Amino acid sequence: MTSVLRMPVDMFPAMNIPVVAVATFYSGMPPEQIETDITSRFERFFTLGAGIEHMESRSLPGVSVIKVYFQPGTNADSDVTTISNLAMAQLRRLPPGTLPPVILKFDASSLPVCLVTFKGEGLNETALRDLAQFQVRNQVASVPGASVPQPFGGRYRQIMVYADPYKLEAHQLSLMDVVRSINNANLILPAGDLQLGQLDYNIYTNSQVSSVEDIDRLPIKTVGVSTVRVADIGYAKDAQQIQTNLVRVDGQPSVYVPVLKQGGDTNTIAVVNGVRDRLKNLFDVPKELVTNVVFDQSAFVKAAIETLGHEGAIGLFLTSVMILIFLGSLRATVAVFFSIPLSALAAAIALALGGSSINSMVLGGLALAFSRLIDNSVVVLENIYRHLELGESPEVASEKGGREVALPVLAATLTTVVVFFPVTFLYGVSKFLFSALALAVVLSLFASFIVAMTVVPLFCARFIKAASHHGTPSSEQPVTVDMPRRRSFGPRFNIWFNQGFETFLKTYDSLVGVVLRGPVPTLVGFAAIFVAGLA
Known part of the structure; x- marks a missing residue:
């Protein structure tokens, strides 16, 4: 588990x-x-x-x-x-x-598992991108299993220097002269060390500019006693790169960050939940910043798991009702009731040992197999009841009932399993997708066979003491039912249902006899009905 x-x-x-x-x-x-x-x-x-x-x-x-x-x-x-x-x-x-x-x-897991958007009153696109790039992104990246690439949207801040070509020509300068001068003036270099007593101090020469105005005052060229500065040929401006993408949320300029899942062994739901928790506890960000998860891939996985649970519950309920009606035994109903969860659990354990994951294809395979998982147990249980009605003890009836139908049940299981054999011939993405679905179906069917051959006979031998008369449907072996004066609703309903079902089967036997005694008229009649249906 x-x-x-x-x-x-x-x-x-x-x-x-x-x-x-x-x-x-x-x-x-x-x-x-x-x-x-x-x-x-x-x-x-x-x-x-x-x-x-x-x-x-x-x-x-x-x-x-x-x-x-x-x-x-x-x-x-x-x-x-x-x-x-x-x-x-x-x-x-x-x-x-x-x-x-x-x-x-x-690989296929490199697709985003969620998208986080950023917006805020009073925050322009440059501020939003800076916050997403340098503050939020680093904090979200610490979520186990999450990979956070560069944000989309917004404007990337950049200090731009705009030069006037006429002024450059007047001072006999080129654009590369301006670039080299700014690069050479905006440096931090080691200048040695100084030892004072027992302490050794590292010394640096720092000429990095701290404001746009400092860039305007940087020297480019000296002619005689006069200096040509950046402000003489142009001006510096706190601007941004050319914007190549635009993101809007509710009509407001915004930024979004995709969150990817690292590798195929990472839990998508855990990653998305971790991102949501981290977004609630962001620090060093303005209070105006609003974050929101606009795409959540884990919602689809949760919906698939919930749908599978609903289908399994409905299947269990309807199957239990049918078993209870036909056999009239609550204990027999319990024996079949555990077939679906035990088979699904065994299949999930086998998938876990094989390194598989819980995904939409595996869940689809289990949903496809749910309607088939109880068949093996029902066949075994019905045969055990037949031996109980013949007067055998529960232990002997369980042993004989399971052994007699073992080969037919296995054959029925294999006929369903072999349908998925062509999946092995698929190639590329289709092979990985449908192999997971086929593997879930095959493992659950084999698990249902094992449950039918082990759990059901053991349960019957241990907890079922005698067979409830559910009426052997045969006109050659009529059913006699004792009617005590006082019975609860359950036994009375079971007796009433079996009597009605026996009457239905006798009528069916009579109709089958009529058909067998006149096969030619029957075939002609059905052929006429078929032709009339096509007209």
């Missing part, structure tokens, strides 16, 4: 189809040159890796993105290591100034 409770919960089963993404940046390089100098070189070099199925790439302004798809079943961590080693070996052959590539591992 502990292993079942600790099973990871997810929307879909783990899909071991590793994909490694390689993103390389060179600011300002056009897509054509990115394709020739970066993307193509990486693609040719990545072919040295083992187990690669195919590659996809995109060359954008300043960015090269390559996705390497590996064969299903390969180790994702080994694939990342292989691509990382190849990328680092190729880096020295790339154009000077190319940033080291960012290498990430992707």
Whole structure:
């Protein structure tokens, strides 16, 4: 039971189809040159890796993105290591100034499990992005199993220097002169150390600017005794990068952060609950900031689990009512009642030992098998009751009743199981999806067979002392029912139902006899009805 409770919960089963993404940046390089100098070189070099199925790439302004798809079943961590080693070996052959590539591992679990939005009165898009990027994101990332990428929306703050080309030309300066001067003036460098007594002090020279006005006063060039400063050729401004995406919540400019699940063995519900709890206890953020989870993948998993519980409860109730009506024994009803939960629990334990997770496909497989789980127990129980009515003791009736139908029940179980054999021929994503569903059905059916062959006979031998007369449906073996003067409602209803059912079966036997005595007229009559139905 502990292993079942600790099973990871997810929307879909783990899909071991590793994909490694390689993103390389060179600011300002056009897509054509990115394709020739970066993307193509990486693609040719990545072919040295083992187990690669195919590659996809995109060359954008300043960015090269390559996705390497590996064969299903390969180790994702080994694939990342292989691509990382190849990328680092190729880096020295790339154009000077190319940033080291960012290498990430992707799979089906890399989809967001929830989206967190940010908005607030009086907070502009720049402030919202800064809060999401540097405050909230770091706190949410500490939730076990959560991976938090960069936020979307908002404006990324940047100090911009706007230069007048005419003033640059008048002072015989270029834009690179301005860039070099600002970089050289905005430094912090070690300047040695100073020992005073027993203490050793590290000394730094700090020329970093602390305000936009300080940037305007930075020197660019000295001519004689006069100095050309930034303010002489332009001005500095606290601005932002060019905005490439926009997020609005309730018509208000906002920012959102996707939260991903780390790996296939992480519990989706636990991750989302942890994110919600962390958002309630944020610190070092303004009180105007409003956070909200607008997408929650765990809601679908919870709904699937709740639906499965409802279906199981309805199935148990209806089955128990039918067993109680036909057998007239509350103890026999209890014997069948435990077939569904025991079979489902055994299947869940087997799935947990196999490293599976609780997902929509597994739950769908269990829901599909629920209507079949009780059949084996009902057949065994009915045969045991037949032996009890023949006067045998509960122990002997349980042993004979279970042994006699063991092979037919096994054959019936196998005929259902073999239907799912073609799933093994599927390939790709379909194989991982439907294999989980088929495995849940197969394990639960085999568990129901074991329960029917062990638990039901043991329960009958232990707790059922005599058979309630539920009426053997046969006109050759009539049923006689004693009618004491005083009986409770249950026995009286059972006697009434069996008498009515016996009458129905006698009528059915009579109709079957008529059909068998005149097969040709019967076939002609049904053929005429079929043809009339088509008209």
